[in-house]
Structure formats: structure tokens, C-alpha cells
Amino acid sequence: MTAPSTTAGLPRTATPATRPVIELRDVTKTYSSGSAAEVQALKGLSLSVGTGEYVAVVGASGSGKSTLMHIIGCLDTATSGTYLLAGENVGSLDEADLAEIRNERIGFVFQQFFLLASLTAWRNVELPLIYAGVPRRERQARTLAALERVGLADRVNHKPAQLSGGQQQRAAIARALVTEPDLILADEPTGNLDSSATEDILTLFDELIGQGSTVVVITHEAEVAARAHRTVRIKDGLIVPRHGDGGVTHMVGLTR
Amino acid sequence: MNWVEILRTAGASLVAHRLRSALTVLGILIGIAAVVLSVGLGLGSQQQVGAQISALGSNLLIVTPGSSTSTAGIRGGFGSASTLTVSDATALANRVAAPDIAAVAPEKDSSQTLAAGSTNWTTSVIGTTDSWLGVRSRTLADGDFFTATDVENASAVTVLGSATATELFGTTNAVGQTVTINSQPFTVVGVLASAGSNSTSNLDDEAVMPITALANDIAGGSTRNSVSTIYLKAASQQTLSAAYQEADALLLNLHRLSGSANADFTISSQNALLATVTSVSKTLTVLLAGIAALSLLVGGIGVMNIMLVSVTERTREIGLRKAIGAPPTAIRRQFLAEAIALGLTGGLLGALLGILGARLLPTLLSTTTPVIVSAPVVIGAVAVSMIIGLIFGVYPATRAARMAPIDALRTE
Numbered sequence: 214m215t216a217p218s219t220t221a222g223l224p225r226t227a228t229p230a231t232r233p234v235i236e237l238r239d240v241t242k243t244y245s246s247g248s249a250a251e252v253q254a255l256k257g258l259s260l261s262v263g264t265g266e267y268v269a270v271v272g273a274s275g276s277g278k279s280t281l282m283h284i285i286g287c288l289d290t291a292t293s294g295t296y297l298l299a300g301e302n303v304g305s306l307d308e309a310d311l312a313e314i315r316n317e318r319i320g321f322v323f324q325q326f327f328l329l330a331s332l333t334a335w336r337n338v339e340l341p342l343i344y345a346g347v348p349r350r351e352r353q354a355r356t357l358a359a360l361e362r363v364g365l366a367d368r369v370n371h372k373p374a375q376l377s378g379g380q381q382q383r384a385a386i387a388r389a390l391v392t393e394p395d396l397i398l399a400d401e402p403t404g405n406l407d408s409s410a411t412e413d414i415l416t417l418f419d420e421l422i423g424q425g426s427t428v429v430v431i432t433h434e435a436e437v438a439a440r441a442h443r444t445v446r447i448k449d450g451l452i453v454p455r456h457g458d459g460g461v462t463h464m465v466g467l468t469r
Numbered sequence: 470m471n472w473v474e475i476l477r478t479a480g481a482s483l484v485a486h487r488l489r490s491a492l493t494v495l496g497i498l499i500g501i502a503a504v505v506l507s508v509g510l511g512l513g514s515q516q517q518v519g520a521q522i523s524a525l526g527s528n529l530l531i532v533t534p535g536s537s538t539s540t541a542g543i544r545g546g547f548g549s550a551s552t553l554t555v556s557d558a559t560a561l562a563n564r565v566a567a568p569d570i571a572a573v574a575p576e577k578d579s580s581q582t583l584a585a586g587s588t589n590w591t592t593s594v595i596g597t598t599d600s601w602l603g604v605r606s607r608t609l610a611d612g613d614f615f616t617a618t619d620v621e622n623a624s625a626v627t628v629l630g631s632a633t634a635t636e637l638f639g640t641t642n643a644v645g646q647t648v649t650i651n652s653q654p655f656t657v658v659g660v661l662a663s664a665g666s667n668s669t670s671n672l673d674d675e676a677v678m679p680i681t682a683l684a685n686d687i688a689g690g691s692t693r694n695s696v697s698t699i700y701l702k703a704a705s706q707q708t709l710s711a712a713y714q715e716a717d718a719l720l721l722n723l724h725r726l727s728g729s730a731n732a733d734f735t736i737s738s739q740n741a742l743l744a745t746v747t748s749v750s751k752t753l754t755v756l757l758a759g760i761a762a763l764s765l766l767v768g769g770i771g772v773m774n775i776m777l778v779s780v781t782e783r784t785r786e787i788g789l790r791k792a793i794g795a796p797p798t799a800i801r802r803q804f805l806a807e808a809i810a811l812g813l814t815g816g817l818l819g820a821l822l823g824i825l826g827a828r829l830l831p832t833l834l835s836t837t838t839p840v841i842v843s844a845p846v847v848i849g850a851v852a853v854s855m856i857i858g859l860i861f862g863v864y865p866a867t868r869a870a871r872m873a874p875i876d877a878l879r880t881e
Binding site for chain 2: 286289308309312313316317321323329330343344345392
């Protein structure tokens with residue numbers, strides 16, 4: 214388990230980081246689906262996200278946004294190019310190693326929450342720690358801490374069906390936080406929520422950034438993207454350049 | 470992920486799909502219960518028949534008369550002729566001519582009505598010699614058996630079977646009482662201990678008397694010297710075949726026959742009978758167990774079927790588990806554990822049902838055949854149920870483990 218002490222000591226306001234969490238260089242992804250012609254979803258994309266940054270990835274459907282999210286999340290590997298996650302090259306790892314990387318370094322938040330219906334909020338949040346092999350006593354303490362951070366300490370024994378949409382997403386965020394990952398990767402986290410729950414979740418993200426987390430949120434909602442410190446726009450498998458700076462920017466705050 | 474967590478997870482997801490799990494378990498349960506019961510039934514009948522045969526007496530050779538041919542040319546079966554006589558029995562008892570035959574008991578049967586006061590009872594009357602008790606491995610519950618002197622003098626004495634004594638005298642002590650058979654009074658000198666029943670007759674319902682008394686007072690006429698069966702007892706199991714040879718040679722000689730092909734008698738041994746019955750009953754057991762094993766196979770396919778459905782249905786769960794860091798081995802183990810748990814639950818419940826069924830089945834079928842549930846069979850059946858879960862779980866579990874996380878998460 215990694216609990217990077219480097220993130221803890223960062224100043225509250227996100228500044229260009231010295232050590233990037235995500236470093237993508239000339240990444241391409243080609244899908245060859247049977248008889249159909251090959252589809253190139255990513256066409257040599259480069260992106261760097263520093264520790265403590267809050268980045269929104271936006272783009273129309275079919276832009277390559279989802280493919281980028283899968284590669285950043287180590288759910289899929291790039292066809293070519295290199296990807297360093299917290300300094301580690303993950304391009305050549307097998308499925309078992311990728312699973313370990315996902316467990317230790319990435320916390321996922323999905324649009325559909327993806328909580329297991331048969332398990333309580335507590336068990337859902339505990340799950341990543343079980344796969345990490347964390348001893349029971351430590352697991353309990355960390356699960357409780359994660360649930361407290363998202364304000365669900367009084368709902369630990371509720372099953373997902375007994376929670377509101379906003380509460381379910383908060384449980385999912387607790388599950389993402391519980392391993393203290395280098396990166397929180399949220400895919401349309403507010404897509405299934407009403408405006409008040411959306412505001413709750415975005416406030417929670419603000420708090421997490423304030424506590425030193427790195428958050429990448431994939432969204433098509435302008436309201437969500439506006440809360441990030443930096444917006445990366447994807448179109449046709451490439452990042453759309455802004456202010457003529459060539460597409461890769463560290464100018465946090467200027468893109469808002 | 471340790472085994473405790475794997476079992477906990479597997480248990481939780483089986484409980485989450487209660488009905489489906491229960492139905493799958495039912496398939497295995499029926500198979501295991503069928504195996505336990507059919508093997509138990511086979512062992513039970515084997516034991517019962519074995520016990521019946523050895524109840525006839527150990528180291529025993531049974532000589533029965535050959536077939537008869539009437540003047541019209543109609544041939545009767547073995548035993549229909551009355552070719553065996555009291556003098557045959559006397560010759561066989563000669564220790565010089567047949568040194569390996571330890572004891573001889575001829576039997577002459579007749580169905581007669583016994584009367585005691587106002588009560589009467591029809592039963593099989595057996596005329597024999599004083600050596601009958603030892604040859605037939607019987608014991609007395611009360612009184613004494615008749616003696617060689619009684620046989621010589623044709624004394625009017627009888628020894629009753631336990632059931633016969635109860636029918637005639639109820640709870641009163643039968644010894645010393647008088648029964649009337651064919652208008653002749655007989656004194657009851659003893660009562661036999663209970664020996665149960667064999668496949669053809671009730672060993673407790675009979676009246677035994679000196680063969681001479683039966684010949685003089687009851688049978689009479691031309692058949693007075695014929696006997697229906699001669700029981701020979703060999704000194705031991707080892708001398709049984711020597712005794713067989715001696716009896717065969719002696720009887721052929723006495724009946725002036727040239728060879729075994731023309732023999733007007735049959736000598737059978739307990740061992741041959743026991744071996745035949747045992748092999749028949751073994752074949753039957755294997756057949757029954759084979760059918761039961763087939764049902765177990767069907768149960769196993771049921772496990773595989775449900776596991777495949779489960780893997781497909783839980784694609785998103787698998788995707789999520791993978792996304793949050795479950796390695797392929799953990800996913801494989803989880804699904805294997807579920808399949809084994811299904812098999813094992815079915816096995817344990819099936820064994821339980823088998824043990825319960827073994828107690829109820831004889832009553833339900835109103836037979837005396839016991840159903841023997843032996844520990845090795847139960848343990849073996851439970852182990853097999855686990856192995857079935859494992860074997861039929863491998864493919865679904867591997868499919869789940871190989872699922873790509875993004876494909877799994879994309880499924881709606």
C-alpha cells in the first residue's frame with residue numbers, strides 16, 4: 214500500500230507540480246474490431262498531470278475521451294507511446310500487475326456508482342483493502358476513516374438500495390479514497406445525480422483537492438468542468454490546443 | 470486476498486441468490502442421497518442374504534433328491550423324486566466310509582395340523598435325528614432335544630419352534646405339554662430358540678421329532694423310508710470339498726450309478742450359494758450406484774450451468790472488482806469457491822438425507838432389508854460432491870477471470 218507522503222505536505226492551492234502523477238507521451242490506441250477497418254481512438258496524445266492537480270477532461274462522445282480514461286486508469290493499455298503513472302511505466306505490465314497498480318494507485322468513481330448491491334456501504338468501501346491484503350484491524354480503521362471523510366459514518370450498515378444517489382456516490386468515493394491512491398479518476402461522477410447531489414459531490418472533490426488529492430474528472434457537463442483547475446479538451450483522439458500553447462499545459466487557473 | 474475473505478465473499482453471493490443456489494444444491498443433493506441409499510441398499514441386502522445363508526448352518530452340504538419322471542414322461546424338477554432314504558443317511562454317517570463328514574441329519578418334511586386343547590395350528594413337521602440341532606446350528610430356548618434313544622425307539626416326542634409354541638400355548642410353558650398330531654399324542658420336550666426366517670420358510674414355525682416317529686405315526690406307507698433332504702456337516706471349511714467328494718462317491722455307489730452325470734441327487738454347498746448371491750447383489754449395487762452417479766453428473770452440469778449464468782449476470786460486478794484491484798487469480802478463486810460451496814452443501818445435505826432415508830426406507834417399503842450407511846461411502850460421497858463442484862466450476866471461473874475489465878464495466 215502506498216500512502217504518498219509527498220501529497221500530504223502540499224500547499225492547499227494547486228500549483229504546477231514538480232512530480233507528475235500522470236505522464237502520457239505520444240500515446241496511441243488502435244482498435245481492430247474484426248472485419249471492420251481499424252479505428253484509431255487516440256492519435257499520439259501527450260498529457261501531464263501533477264500531484265495535487267484538479268483536471269477536467271472534456272469532449273464529445275467518440276472523441277477518445279473514454280479511451281483516454283481507460284488508459285489513465287490502467288484498465289487498458291496503449292498501442293504505442295509511454296505512460297508513466299507516479300513515475301512507473303505501466304505500458305508493459307500484465308493483467309495481474311495492472312490489477313495491483315489499480316488497487317494501490319488509482320481510485321475509481323463511476324457514473325453508475327458500481328456499488329455491489331448485496332454488500333453494505335461498509336463492505337463496499339472495505340473491498341479494495343481486502344484485495345490489497347490489509348490486515349483486518351487496520352482495514353476497519355481505514356474503512357471507517359474513509360466513510361467519515363465523505364460524511365457517511367452514520368450509514369455504514371446500509372445497502373446501496375437504502376441510500377440516495379448522492380449517498381451512493383459518496384460511498385463510491387470513500388471506496389476510491391480508502392487505499393489513499395495517487396490519483397482519483399472520476400468518469401462522469403455526477404451524470405446520474407440531481408443538481409443538489411451534484412453540488413454535494415463537487416464540494417467533496419474540492420475538499421479532497423484541499424487535502425492534497427489529485428483528481429482527474431471526465432465529464433461533458435460544463436458546470437463540473439468549471440470546478441476543475443484545468444480543462445483538457447479532447448477531439449478526434451488529440452488534445453485541442455488552447456491559447457496556442459500546443460495542447461499540453463500546466464497553466465493552472467488560466468483555462469477556467 | 471485470503472481464504473477467509475474468499476469464503477465470506479462466496480457465501481455472501483450464494484446467499485444473495487438464494488433460490489438459484491438452493492435449486493442447484495438440490496441437483497447435487499439428490500445425486501448424493503441416491504448414491505448413499507443405493508449403495509446402502511445393496512450392502513444391506515448382501516448382508517441380509519449372507520446372514521440367512523449362514524443361519525442354515527456353517528460348513529454345510531445339502532443333499533437333495535434328483536428329478537423324477539412319471540409314467541406319462543412328465544419330468545419333475547430336482548427334489549421331486551424320493552430317491553434319498555434313511556439308509557443313505559446312515560451310510561453317510563459312517564466315519565470309515567466318509568471320514569470328513571462330521572455329522573449327518575436327514576430331514577423328512579410333512580405339513581400337519583397340531584392340536585393342543587382347543588387350539589390348533591398347521592405347520593411343517595420335520596422328522597430327523599438327534600444330530601439335527603448341531604448340523605443346523607440351532608439352539609434351544611427351553612427343555613431338551615430328543616436323544617438317539619428316542620430316535621431308536623420312535624418315541625412320541627417333539628421339539629417346537631418358538632413361533633409354533635406361542636401359537637399353541639401362548640405364554641404358558643410348552644415343555645411337558647402334549648400336542649396331538651395325526652391323532653397321536655406327542656410330548657413337547659423342548660422349544661427352539663428363534664432363528665428368524667430365510668427366503669423360503671419361517672425357521673421359527675416348525676415341529677421337530679424323531680424321524681422314526683414321523684415314519685411310523687404320520688407318514689407311513691411306501692414313502693416311510695424316503696427323506697427330503699440330507700444335511701451334511703463337514704469338520705471344517707477346509708474339509709468341505711473332501712466331504713463333498715466322499716458324499717458324492719458314496720451316494721453314487723449306493724444308488725448303483727455309473728457317474729455324476731446320471732446322479733439322482735444334488736449336493737449343494739453354502740459357499741457356492743453365498744458366492745452366487747453375493748455376486749448378484751454386487752452387480753445390482755454397481756448398477757444402482759451407476760444410475761445414481763449419472764444423476765450426480767447431471768447435478769454437476771447444473772452447477773456449471775448456474776455458474777456460467779452467474780458469471781454472465783455478474784459481469785459488471787467482475788468488472789468492478791477488477792477495476793478496484795482484484796487480480797485474475799482472486800476472481801477465479803471466488804467463483805471456484807462458490808462452485809465448491811454449492812457442491813459441498815449439496816453433498817452434506819445429500820448425505821444427511823441419505824442417512825435419514827436409510828432409516829425410513831425399510832419402514833416405507835415394509836421390508837426387513839436394512840439400508841447400511843457406511844462412513845467411507847458417506848465421506849466418499851461428500852468428497853465427490855466437492856470435486857464435482859471444483860471440476861464443473863473451473864470453466865466458469867476461468868471465464869470470469871479472463872474477462873477484460875473495460876468490457877465488463879461497459880456491460881449494461
